[in-house]
Amino acid sequence: MSTDSSLLKKYDVPGPRYTSYPTVPYWSDSPTQAQWIHEIAAALDLNEKNNIGSAVYVHVPFCRSLCTYCGCNTRIARSNAVGLPYIETVLKEWDLYLEALGGRRILLKELHLGGGTPTFLSASELEYLIEGILSRSRIADHPELSIEADPRTTSEDQLRTLSKLGFKRLSLGIQDFDPRVQEIVHRVQSEEQVRQVTETARQLGFTGVNYDLIYGLPLQTQQSVQQTIEAVRRLRPDRIAFYAYAHVPWIKPGQRRFTEEDLPSGDEKRALYELGRRQLEESGYREVGMDHFALETDALWQSACNGKLHRNFMGYTPELVAPQFGLGVSSIGDAWTAFAQNEKLLESYTTRVERGELPLLRGHLLNEEDRILRKHVLNVMTTFGTDWSSPELQTPYLQSVPEKLAEFARDGLVELTASSCRVTDKGRPFLRNICMAFDARLSRQAPKTQLFSRTV
Numbered sequence: 225m226s227t228d229s230s231l232l233k234k235y236d237v238p239g240p241r242y243t244s245y246p247t248v249p250y251w252s253d254s255p256t257q258a259q260w261i262h263e264i265a266a267a268l269d270l271n272e273k274n275n276i277g278s279a280v281y282v283h284v285p286f287c288r289s290l291c292t293y294c295g296c297n298t299r300i301a302r303s304n305a306v307g308l309p310y311i312e313t314v315l316k317e318w319d320l321y322l323e324a325l326g327g328r329r330i331l332l333k334e335l336h337l338g339g340g341t342p343t344f345l346s347a348s349e350l351e352y353l354i355e356g357i358l359s360r361s362r363i364a365d366h367p368e369l370s371i372e373a374d375p376r377t378t379s380e381d382q383l384r385t386l387s388k389l390g391f392k393r394l395s396l397g398i399q400d401f402d403p404r405v406q407e408i409v410h411r412v413q414s415e416e417q418v419r420q421v422t423e424t425a426r427q428l429g430f431t432g433v434n435y436d437l438i439y440g441l442p443l444q445t446q447q448s449v450q451q452t453i454e455a456v457r458r459l460r461p462d463r464i465a466f467y468a469y470a471h472v473p474w475i476k477p478g479q480r481r482f483t484e485e486d487l488p489s490g491d492e493k494r495a496l497y498e499l500g501r502r503q504l505e506e507s508g509y510r511e512v513g514m515d516h517f518a519l520e521t522d523a524l525w526q527s528a529c530n531g532k533l534h535r536n537f538m539g540y541t542p543e544l545v546a547p548q549f550g551l552g553v554s555s556i557g558d559a560w561t562a563f564a565q566n567e568k569l570l571e572s573y574t575t576r577v578e579r580g581e582l583p584l585l586r587g588h589l590l591n592e593e594d595r596i597l598r599k600h601v602l603n604v605m606t607t608f609g610t611d612w613s614s615p616e617l618q619t620p621y622l623q624s625v626p627e628k629l630a631e632f633a634r635d636g637l638v639e640l641t642a643s644s645c646r647v648t649d650k651g652r653p654f655l656r657n658i659c660m661a662f663d664a665r666l667s668r669q670a671p672k673t674q675l676f677s678r679t680v
């Protein structure tokens with residue numbers, strides 16, 4: 225189904241991607257270091273009693289060169305010498321957590337290395353980092369260990385080491401295979417390069433390969449997206465993140481290196497997604513949540529079917545794992561009752577860890593209303609609907625939601641009752657807009673400056 229162009233225009237506004245609620249710019253009640261540890265300890269006590277393990281996310285910010293579309297926290301580094309000192313700092317941060325938690329050995333269910341580019345680190349550096357985290361923890365049954373990798377800087381040696389350490393999931397940054405698009409975004413890589421990394425990983429025992437694609441990049445056309453998806457079909461990853469390009473040049477000046485005139489317009493951008501979706505579905509992929517696709521054999525699709533799908537700072541995940549520790553520069557931790565983000569500047573992060581402090585920059589202690597609204601935002605993002613008829617899911621703000629969504633209902637985007645909403649197929653492209661109706665903090669205080677990318 226193609227989306228009506230007048231609806232795309234009407235609902236194309238700046239809006240959050242809702243990888244958390246409240247969204248980061250609306251965090252207001254920062255925990256102290258002691259409060260943060262208290263919240264983490266409470267989450268550990270609650271979950272470990274039921275044998276539920278935690279997740280650790282490690283941010284490795286380094287990249288060899290800048291892809292001009294990039295919205296991530298990165299540091300371009302030409303020398304390998306930065307890797308080892310950074311790992312030492314991350315391991316020290318992990319030690320600070322374990323000490324503050326009274327020397328307990330955390331039950332670890334998931335470890336994710338993201339970035340930046342974790343495969344900037346050599347095989348032996350990766351081993352040192354991963355061993356350093358795992359050896360200080362108890363490992364849960366069937367742990368999920370995953371890494372984001374740039375196919376241009378991923379060697380067989382690194383993949384072998386990761387596989388030996390138990391990594392089974394690999395996420396490759398692809399974005400687009402069209403040479404014209406690759407050149408303008410300063411990210412040139414061939415299908416052959418990607419094939420080699422994918423096949424080597426599979427031979428070494430990786431069972432879940434994800435590709436990141438982006439639609440809405442400069443110079444992309446229907447034809448270039450079609451060709452990209454055809455290449456993806458040949459390589460057959462298990463999972464695909466098909467992200468909407470987030471254009472935020474006021475935060476990421478690198479995005480000013482191409483002209484905005486080369487960006488597909490709202491209508492064209494949506495048409496690129498719909499073309500990609502059609503092709504992926506014809507090839508056996510199932511759409512999961514907002515911008516993800518998975519084969520039916522993949523855990524993401526299975527958890528979407530059995531109602532366990534979750535969304536956090538990393539995007540969609542097969543299940544809720546809490547707490548989530550965020551290690552490394554700019555990482556975000558989630559204790560479920562509170563969030564905290566590390567210093568975003570590498571030098572500040574390093575200095576604070578070296579001083580023996582947790583390098584927290586800001587955070588948020590969720591109040592009762594936040595917790596209830598987060599549940600509804602999560603429901604909309606993962607199951608395309610929510611219901612607030614039961615007393616524990618109610619809070620006074622929700623009384624205003626039907627009025628806020630009335631226009632969406634008139635446009636056929638949601639089916640609405642006084643205490644529930646269900647997103648229709650026609651409403652799927654507007655999930656972010658629909659979540660905005662549940663966002664009490666955004667509704668009480670409109671942003672004074674540009675904060676978010678546009679929703680279409």
Ligand SMILES: C[S@@+](CC[C@H](N)C(=O)[O-])C[C@H]1O[C@@H](n2cnc3c(N)ncnc32)[C@H](O)[C@@H]1O
Nearest residue numbers: 294295339340341372373374397436467469470
């Ligand atoms: C940390 S990067 C991936 C790993 C590795 N650095 C690479 O590029 O291959 C995570 C993903 O974020 C996505 N991404 C980065 N900037 C984006 C933007 N402005 N809009 C949408 N997605 C973006 C890309 O798909 C990218 O692969």
Ligand code: SF4
Nearest residue numbers: 287290291294296340
């Ligand atoms: S897309 Fe990946 S490799 Fe490119 S700058 Fe961003 S994090 Fe680095």
